[in-house]
Amino acid sequence: MTARSPIAPAADAIFPDDARAAFAAAYPDQSTKLHHGLIGHGLLTLDALATLAERMPAASVEYNLGKLPLGVRPEDTPSNGLTLGETIRTIDTNGSWAVLKNVERDPAYAALLDAALAELAPIVADRTGPMLHREAFIFLSSPGSVTPFHMDPEHNILLQIMGIKTMTVFPARDQHLVPAQKSEDFHGGGHRNLVWQDGFKAHGTAVRLEPGDAIHVPVKAPHFVENGPTVSVSLSVTWRSERSVAEGELHSFNALLRKRGLPVGTVSARPEAQGIRRLIYRIMRKLGA
Template identity: 50%
Template sequence: MTQIFDAENRAIFAQNYPETPHRLRHNLRDHPLLALDALAQLGESLPAASVEYNRGDLPTGVDPNSDIANGLSIGDTIRTVDICRSWAVLKNIEQVPEYRTLLLDLLGELKPIIERRTGAMLMPQGFIFVSSPDAVTPYHFDPEHNILLQLKGSKTMTQFPAGDPAYAPDETHEAYHTGGHRNLVWREELACGATDWTLEPGQAVFVPVMAPHHVKVGPDPSISLSITWRSDWSYAEADARAFNSVLRKSGLRPRAPGRYPARNKAKAFAWRVIRKLRRAG
């Protein structure tokens, strides 16, 4: 397989991982598994829980309880992406052997860098986004280390500082890590803290764990691939957030977990004990 990230781009990644957003270039172009028809077939073969597709003509901020369905099947959404004004994501593509090989080959190029910095590369996952022109992915965050590779069309990811409660309040993090939604409340005054990353085919952007962002597709249909992984640090941060929700419900005002390289071990361990007791109860 042709190397996707060359030596220069691996060096850029090494300089910035895991906390600094940065642009990369990749050589993943015209792969047959990422063609539109192949993706429609993939979407039809995945379990329902691994497919999400909605209207794409949405505002930046969306109420998690809103009805944003597009009325189509996943296959029809992808095949008519140029006209259906929708947004689709195929989750956990590693469930399919051919796509798992593709994902692990990509991450394998970066694995030595990742593991020197944040330890074992855990839970490698892949997500494919197929979007109509001008589609919007609302303001949200994700718990994984993430590189978004643009394959077809263009899109602009507007990214905000990770770990700053001005953009994602501590209470929202705590709710998410105890079963809540990842969408965030958008306010126009947040825009002053944004950094725009406009991606053309062959470009990629790194997204730190829990960095808030929203996405707007350009004037043509877009296909992009998100390659993600977890680390002991990211799991500890998530579990410390969950433990903080217990403290907050007890009337306390807990301090937010530290960003990398803070370990967050004590709170993470406490939450894991609570979780284990709840499951045993």
């Protein structure tokens, strides 16, 4: 029997063979545009998502007015004055942005997440080990909405389902964009939004996403999103890895050292290999330091 290639396509693949090949060439450190087969999926219509949102716990949803500056403090983000269900059902006219978090807690959406990530798991395992802590998020945006400049702690693929948006992605691990202390604060529970400077824009790559397009966003690669002239719906499938966990541990270790006035260490491009520093951090955390 011939061994199956890590990028061999399935007959009903969510990610076709060219998308899997592009992902394999880019993962884990480079952003790349992909394609997918989830346009028109029944779980991803506005009615289905409004129904899902109304049964989700309050801690798993976030929504606000959508026309924001690229750099905005979390406490300055304005409410839209609507319920979440109203926000989704009238999102074509209410000027809002919403995210449904951890939709994999619903069995139907968990199956969709598992189907998508199963196609990529062999590629991921070969580079950064098994997929850990798999999650799914759904983003809904009114025409003209802006998601401010921010970063996320997961490996992420954003699949565009409805509408058009432009995501501008910046290199990960660029301390000019994300100073070391911001990473340390972030891994200690700080907000994902970043300080924006107009000079940053020249360092980013703008990627137009139409229905059927997707984009791989590396761990903590800064980005912002500008929605087009119609309602946008996007599905984000994410996972952690030993690499992303290790990076978080090392930045948290540096935060402890900095707080005590001690020299901090460098977080390398392969933090999972920095075993001694990770062990020291775990010991300190266990001892209550």
